[in-house]
Amino acid sequence: MSTQAPVAPAPAEGTGAATIAEATTFEPVIIGFTCNWCSYRAADLAGTARTKYPPNVRLIRLMCSGRLDPTFVLKAFSEGADAVLVSGCHPGECHYIEQNYKALRRFQLLSRTIQALGIEPGRLQLVWASAAEGVRLAGEIARVTEEVRELGPLNWPAGEIVDIDNVTLEAAWEATGGDAGGPPETPGGANPQHAAESAEAAR
Amino acid sequence: MNGHVPAEGEIRIGVYICHCGSNIAGVVDVAEVASWAAENLKDQGVVIARDYKFMCSSPGQDLVTDDIRDLGLNRIVVAACSPHLHENTFRTATARAGLNPYLCELVSIREQDSWVHTDKAAATAKAKAILAGGVERVRRNEPLDPITVNINPATLVVGGGIAGIQATLEIADAGFHVYLVEKDASIGGHMAQFDKTFPTLDCAACILTPRMVSAGTHPNVTLMTWSEVTHVDGYVGNFTVTIRKKARYVDESVCNGCGVCQEKCPKKVIDEVYEAGLGYRKAIYTPFDQAVPRTPVIDRENCTYFEKGTCKACEKFCESNAIRFDQKDEILTVEVGNIILATGYDIFDARQIAQYGYGRLPNVFTSLEFERLSNSAGPTNGHIVLRDGVTEPKTVGVIHCVGSRDRNFNNYCSAICCMQSLKFSHLVKEHTGATVYDFYIDMRTAAKGYDEFYQRVMEEGTLFVRGKPAEVTEAGRLPGEEGKLIVQVEDTLAGRQRRIPVDMVVLSVGLQPRADAKELAQRFGISCSSDGWAIEKHPKLDPVATMTEGVFIAGCVSGPKDIPTSVAQGAAAAARVLGRIQMKQMNLEPIKATVHPEHCSGCRICNTMCPYNAISFDDVKGVSFINAAMCQGCGTCVAACPAGAISGTGFSDEQVLAQIEGLLRVGADGLPLKRAAYPVAQHEGNGHRPEAPIEEAVRA
Numbered sequence: 001m002s003t004q005a006p007v008a009p010a011p012a013e014g015t016g017a018a019t020i021a022e023a024t025t026f027e028p029v030i031i032g033f034t035c036n037w038c039s040y041r042a043a044d045l046a047g048t049a050r051t052k053y054p055p056n057v058r059l060i061r062l063m064c065s066g067r068l069d070p071t072f073v074l075k076a077f078s079e080g081a082d083a084v085l086v087s088g089c090h091p092g093e094c095h096y097i098e099q100n101y102k103a104l105r106r107f108q109l110l111s112r113t114i115q116a117l118g119i120e121p122g123r124l125q126l127v128w129a130s131a132a133e134g135v136r137l138a139g140e141i142a143r144v145t146e147e148v149r150e151l152g153p154l155n156w157p158a159g160e161i162v163d164i165d166n167v168t169l170e171a172a173w174e175a176t177g178g179d180a181g182g183p184p185e186t187p188g189g190a191n192p193q194h195a196a197e198s199a200e201a202a203r
Numbered sequence: 204m205n206g207h208v209p210a211e212g213e214i215r216i217g218v219y220i221c222h223c224g225s226n227i228a229g230v231v232d233v234a235e236v237a238s239w240a241a242e243n244l245k246d247q248g249v250v251i252a253r254d255y256k257f258m259c260s261s262p263g264q265d266l267v268t269d270d271i272r273d274l275g276l277n278r279i280v281v282a283a284c285s286p287h288l289h290e291n292t293f294r295t296a297t298a299r300a301g302l303n304p305y306l307c308e309l310v311s312i313r314e315q316d317s318w319v320h321t322d323k324a325a326a327t328a329k330a331k332a333i334l335a336g337g338v339e340r341v342r343r344n345e346p347l348d349p350i351t352v353n354i355n356p357a358t359l360v361v362g363g364g365i366a367g368i369q370a371t372l373e374i375a376d377a378g379f380h381v382y383l384v385e386k387d388a389s390i391g392g393h394m395a396q397f398d399k400t401f402p403t404l405d406c407a408a409c410i411l412t413p414r415m416v417s418a419g420t421h422p423n424v425t426l427m428t429w430s431e432v433t434h435v436d437g438y439v440g441n442f443t444v445t446i447r448k449k450a451r452y453v454d455e456s457v458c459n460g461c462g463v464c465q466e467k468c469p470k471k472v473i474d475e476v477y478e479a480g481l482g483y484r485k486a487i488y489t490p491f492d493q494a495v496p497r498t499p500v501i502d503r504e505n506c507t508y509f510e511k512g513t514c515k516a517c518e519k520f521c522e523s524n525a526i527r528f529d530q531k532d533e534i535l536t537v538e539v540g541n542i543i544l545a546t547g548y549d550i551f552d553a554r555q556i557a558q559y560g561y562g563r564l565p566n567v568f569t570s571l572e573f574e575r576l577s578n579s580a581g582p583t584n585g586h587i588v589l590r591d592g593v594t595e596p597k598t599v600g601v602i603h604c605v606g607s608r609d610r611n612f613n614n615y616c617s618a619i620c621c622m623q624s625l626k627f628s629h630l631v632k633e634h635t636g637a638t639v640y641d642f643y644i645d646m647r648t649a650a651k652g653y654d655e656f657y658q659r660v661m662e663e664g665t666l667f668v669r670g671k672p673a674e675v676t677e678a679g680r681l682p683g684e685e686g687k688l689i690v691q692v693e694d695t696l697a698g699r700q701r702r703i704p705v706d707m708v709v710l711s712v713g714l715q716p717r718a719d720a721k722e723l724a725q726r727f728g729i730s731c732s733s734d735g736w737a738i739e740k741h742p743k744l745d746p747v748a749t750m751t752e753g754v755f756i757a758g759c760v761s762g763p764k765d766i767p768t769s770v771a772q773g774a775a776a777a778a779r780v781l782g783r784i785q786m787k788q789m790n791l792e793p794i795k796a797t798v799h800p801e802h803c804s805g806c807r808i809c810n811t812m813c814p815y816n817a818i819s820f821d822d823v824k825g826v827s828f829i830n831a832a833m834c835q836g837c838g839t840c841v842a843a844c845p846a847g848a849i850s851g852t853g854f855s856d857e858q859v860l861a862q863i864e865g866l867l868r869v870g871a872d873g874l875p876l877k878r879a880a881y882p883v884a885q886h887e888g889n890g891h892r893p894e895a896p897i898e899e900a901v902r903a
Contacts, residue, residue, distance in 0.1 A: 027325075027871030031863060037730065037750060044285045047314025055325040058332050058866045059315055061286070063794060063854055066812075067838030075860050079867040080876045093721075095728060095751075096837035097814040106842070131750075132732035138319065 028082035028148040030057040032141070033072065035065045037095035038131045039087035045134030053138040054145040057085060064088070066099030070110045073124060077114070083123040083148040087137065090128040100128075122147055123154060214248035214342055217276040218334065219267060221258035221283035223313055228254075230317035232327045236282070239331050240338070243868075247338050250274055258283050264296040271300035278344065279307040280337040282330065285314045288741070303346035305793070305853070310337035328873030332866050339865030343857040349790035350831075354440040355540030356784045359384065361432055364392020365411060365766060366758025367545035368418050369773030370780075375423035377781050382537050383418060384446055385428045387476070389494035390415050392547055396477060396571065398578035398585070399630065400766055401622040402656035408580065412493045419495035425537075429500055433534075435727055438835070439753030440540045440789055448533040452501035453487075458525035460497025464517035465489070472505045479571045482582030487517045492580065498525075541753050541780040544737065545773060546723060548714040548759040551606030551613065558674045559605065559710055565590035566688055567675060567708045570623055577630045587634045589707055596706035599631045600690045602672055603643040607713030613734065617713035618763040621647045624711040625657055628665040639665045640703055642672050642692055650765065668703070669696045675708050714763040727754050737761045747776040752791065755779055794836035794853040800826040802848035809840040809849060 034040040040061045046053065062068060065088025073084045086107055094100040107126045114124055125144050129137040218240045222228035233254040241252040251270055255263050258281055270276050279302070281293045286309040294304035312330045320326040356379045360371045363385030371381045383390070394400075395415075397407035419426050427448060434445035453464075470486035477490040484490075486506040489499045507514035508528060518526040553561035553569050561567045566589050568576070579585035588595055601624045607617040621643065628639045641660075646667075648654040661667065672692040679685050687704035694701050716735030717723065724731040729749040730738040737756045740748035747755050757776040758769035783789060798809075798818075803826035810818050810827060817833035818840060820826075829840070829849075841851040850856070870876040 029867065029871055029876060031866060041287065041730070041750070044287060044311075044314045047285070047311075047318040050318050052321060053319055055316070055320040055322060055329045056871055058329065058336065060336070060859065060862055060866065062838065062859070063851075064837035064839060067842050067851070067854060069842040069856060069859075071856070072859055072863060075863050076867065079864055080870075081863075081867055093725065093730075095730075096835055096839070099812075099814065099837050099839045102812065102839050102843070130733065131730040131738055 026149055026152055028056050028145065028151075028153070029080065030083045030085055030141075030145065030148060031076040031081045032057045032059040032085040032087060033062055033065070033068050034059050035088045035095070035100075036061055036063045038089040038093070039065075039127070039129040039137060041131035042087075042129040042134045042137040045131065046138040047134075049134055051135050051138040053141045056145045056148075057141050064094070064096050064099045065103035066094075066096065068103055068106065070106055070113070073110060073114075077119060077123075077154060080154075082151075082154045083125070083144065085125050085127060085141070085144055087127045087129050087140075090130055093130060119154065120151055122151055214278055215250045215274065215276050216244075216248045216278040216280060216338055216341060217267065217270045217274065218244070218249050218252040218338065219258055219263075219279070219281045219283075220252070220254040220312070220330075220334070221263070221281065222254060222256045223258075223283060223317075224256065227283070227313050227317040228256075230320060230323055230326045231312060231330045232323065233330075235327055236312075236330045236334060240334055244335060244338050247335075248278065248342060249338060250276065259289050259292050264292070267293065267296050268300035271297065271302050277302060277306060278341045280334065280341050281307070281309045282312045282334045282337065283309060285309075285311045305347040306341065306344050308337045308341040308344065310334060324873065325871060328869055328871060331873060332869045335868040336862040336865035339861035339868075340858050343855065343861050345852070347793040347852055350793050350795070351788050351790055352438070352440040353788055354783050354786065355442075355538055356380065357382065357537070357539045358780050358784075359432075359442070359444050359537065359539040359542045360545060361542065362392070362545035362547055362758070362760070363387075363390030363418070363426075363428070364545060364547045364758060364769070365394045365414075366547070366760075366769040366773040367392070367543070368411075368414050369770045370543045370545060370757055370777040371418050371424055372414065372421070373774050373777030374780060374784075375418075375421045377777075378423065379781070379784055380423050380425070381421075382425045382427060382444075382446075382539065384430050384432055385426075386431050387490065388429050388451075388488075388500045389490045389496070390418060390426070390428060391491075391493075391495070393571075394766060395491060395493075396479070396578070397574050398581070399626060401626040402652040404626070404629075408493060412495075415493070415495040426496065427535075428496060432726065435542070439791070440783075442539050442542060442753065444537050444539060444542070446535045446537065448535055450503075450530040450532050451498065452503070452506075452527055452530050453498050454525045454527050454530075455496065455498045457523050458498045458521075459523050460489075460499075461522070462489070462497075462499075463520050463522070464526070465499060467516045467520045469514070469516060470505055470507050472502060478582055479569070479575050481572055481575050501526075501528075541755065541783055542727065543755045543757055543773075543776045543780065544723070544727060544729070544760050545757045545769075545776075546717055546720075546760045548763065549717050551617075551712040551715050553605055553710045553712050555612060556605060559602070559672070559708070560675045560677075560688075561710055564675065564677055564688060564708075566596075566706060567710060570620070570627070570709060570711045573627055573709045577627075577634065585634070587631060594706075595635050596631075596637050598638045598640070598687075598705040599635075599707045599709065600640045600642060600672075600675075600688070600703065600705040601627050601631075601709045601711060602675075602690070603641070603711050604671065605710040605712045606715070608644060613713055613715055615734070615763070616647065618647075619765050620711040620713060622653055622656070622765065624709075625660045625665075627709050627711070628660050629656075629663060632663050632665065637706075640690070640705060641665050641667045642690065643667065643669060644671050650767070668692060668694050668701070670694050670701075679704065714759060717760075720760075727751070729754055729756070747772055747779060752789075753783075792836070792853065794851070795831050795834045796829050796836065796838060796841050796849050796851045797831075798827050798829055799848050799850065800824060800828070802846050803827055803844075804846050804848070806845065808843055808845060812840045812843050 088100040127140045220233045220237050237252040237254040290309045297307040298304040310333050358381050360367045360383045371383045375381050430448045433447045436443040464487045465485045468485035468487045471483045474484040487501045503509045575581040606612045648657045670692045672690050674691040684704045690703045720735035728751045737760045739746045755776040757772040805825040815833050817830045838851040841849045
């Protein structure tokens with residue numbers, strides 16, 4: 001994936017949080033992960049029934065909500081999505097017997113993880129929708145869109161720029177202004193530390 | 204450019220945006236999307252971007268195939284309708300031009316964009332994003348070969364009503380074996396309970412019973428009544444079905460169906476099923492005289508022997524010694540290639556509408572009770588009488604839409620009740636000469652011969668009142684109302700309230716899904732609506748198929764239907780199955796997970812993820828491996844593997860991550876999406892973003 005040329009051209013002027021906040025009405029961009037058997041079909045049904053919903057959500061089809069690798073969600077946030085909607089069959093109605101329960105477990109863990117990264121929990125939402133629930137899915141998309149509009153753009157807390165890819169953890173820590181001895185026991189307020197810690201804790 | 208041969212590793216993508224008449228082009232600026240793609244997705248390998256009125260038409264498909272040949276395209280993205288509708292169309296076209304069909308992607312800008320949004324600018328921006336997602340994804344697509352499976356020529360039909368019988372006979376007559384499983388003691392279904400069938404007034408038994416006999420005696424049919432499917436394993440072409448054959452306490456191979464046991468049995472039981480509670484049967488019984496098979500069953504709960512340990516009258520009088528009090532339920536497994544579900548419907552329980560008084564007012568009947576009353580083989584020998592069993596009614600009220608078209612109960616129209624009610628009006632007139640009031644909301648008689656029947660009933664003098672009755676009561680307060688049932692109704696044509704005294708009320712109750720419809724859907728891996736009706740693969744173009752390959756539906760399992768439609772669906776489902784059988788083999792989507800042993804650490808996390816037990820652990824090599832035949836392709840193990848050692852074809856990490864990048868290429872305004880600054884941003888001049896650490900953080 002990283003063999004690609006950089007995807008999005010840089011905006012003409014300025015980068016970062018300051019410019020985003022200038023927009024008059026904020027239109028969030030939301031990535032939705034849908035299951036091939038239920039929620040993607042619900043989206044099809046909403047279309048067939050011409051049920052209107054805000055154009056802010058962009059759907060990706062997976063075979064099952066159980067296919068949702070947490071990486072996908074983080075990738076979406078890092079690529080500029082303001083929120084992620086995960087959708088699968090209702091509990092007990094999974095096309096693959098029980099895989100939506102596994103999606104639910106991952107969702108709950110991931111929901112806590114993103115908070116540690118400074119992302120509000122409202123930006124990652126789970127909605128069950130059966131193949132018959134086009135109207136319901138459209139309603140949920142509208143609700144999530146409104147909630148995210150309230151939250152505003154995904155605005156990562158500003159901090160020093162660190163290239164974690166090419167440095168050791170210790171060096172990363174130093175670069176963020178920490179002691180050479182390693183991260184402190186309790187997390188500090190500065191967010192670069194926050195991220196570095198998360199990475200370390202997870203390893 | 205003619206005959207361009209792409210350089211080794213060069214990706215050449217063709218992009219096609221469909222207008223779908225005005226379905227897409229009316230909301231999305233398709234020309235703008237095409238020129239945007241040609242300009243902005245060049246670096247991704249897009250060499251041509253076209254828009255066309257109907258991509259799925261023959262000239263539309265030719266655009267794709269010609270470009271593949273002339274421009275040396277090796278990836279195709281079509282932005283049109285849902286992949287569930289036309290993915291196969293474009294993959295087939297791609298294959299026709301000599302390119303692997305899995306190098307073609309269909310992205311939906313109709314169902315997910317033009318049909319659900321009204322803001323043209325926003326919809327156009329979204330179409331660009333969706334297209335960019337498809338382009339990024341298709342770059343990572345790999346040529347795949349479909350998985351070929353053999354089709355077992357045997358078929359399972361579940362449900363022995365008219366739809367199931369029709370399907371069974373079509374397949375059996377074509378020379379292939381059918382297992383017909385029916386939960387009741389006889390096949391025949393609801394139709395066996397009816398007297399006449401609208402609009403021709405054929406006797407139901409006269410047209411049904413010969414078919415029941417054909418199904419029961421056909422050399423290619425294994426009939427399993429008093430049986431239920433408990434479990435289904437496998438996939439199209441290769442299902443293993445577990446069937447519980449409930450104990451009949453009668454040996455089918457010995458019983459000659461003489462019926463002496465039923466005569467001699469001392470225990471009378473109210474028949475709640477076949478006679479709708481109006482008649483009796485014995486504790487050993489066949490549901491009705493023309494039952495197929497003729498072998499009776501013993502109702503264990505009511506049998507004196509099972510209750511008290513003595514009696515055995517049936518055993519004493521059985522000349523063939525067929526009674527087996529020690530018989531046990533049998534568990535059988537059969538191997539079939541395809542399954543047809545024709546499990547039918549339940550009728551709406553009229554007790555739920557308290558104001559109509561069913562169950563409280565004796566002379567309020569349901570439609571099924573009326574069918575039995577008017578049936579010459581029924582409990583009253585076809586005499587239409589009140590609950591006392593002797594008095595003929597002088598006035599009868601028939602109420603439509605009981606439990607249907609009612610937001611308190613079922614929102615849908617039950618499709619058959621108007622015609623059924625008209626039939627009742629006719630039969631009452633014919634049998635008793637009584638005055639008939641027919642209370643309807645709208646008269647729906649839209650099929651061959653139906654409206655003519657309505658006119659005939661009008662001419663016979665049935666009094667039609669347009670209005671939904673508010674109440675049926677026995678509280679008479681005006682002269683002429685004593686001892687009568689009073690139907691309180693707003694006559695919406697006369698524009699006034701009316702109280703109409705009648706002797707008998709017939710409630711034309713609606714149809715609803717079987718009580719166990721959701722469990723059935725789960726067992727066979729199909730979807731059903733929130734009501735419980737099975738969902739078709741496509742409501743218009745594929746009404747008897749489901750989203751699950753090899754599982755078909757026929758008759759009322761997918762919604763209320765009359766007899767002609769149920770029969771047509773039974774035959775249609777059989778035709779679909781026969782097509783499969785004739786093909787002998789079938790191609791399946793090659794969506795499977797594979798473990799790369801060189802990356803597998805042997806942690807076994809994936810082993811517990813698979814509900815199909817497709818993942819095992821190789822003790823010698825210390826790695827997990829996946830049995831491709833058992834893998835259903837959900838991808839849960841792919842997402843779970845902490846080492847990224849499992850790859851999923853069709854939905855690989857690379858494809859999905861790339862699609863995310865593509866989808867987020869443009870913002871809601873159509874301009875390049877501004878990415879928020881995040882704390883672990885890269886150094887200036889460093890070309891790549893540090894996604895890996897965060898990803899690994901969560902994977903671990």
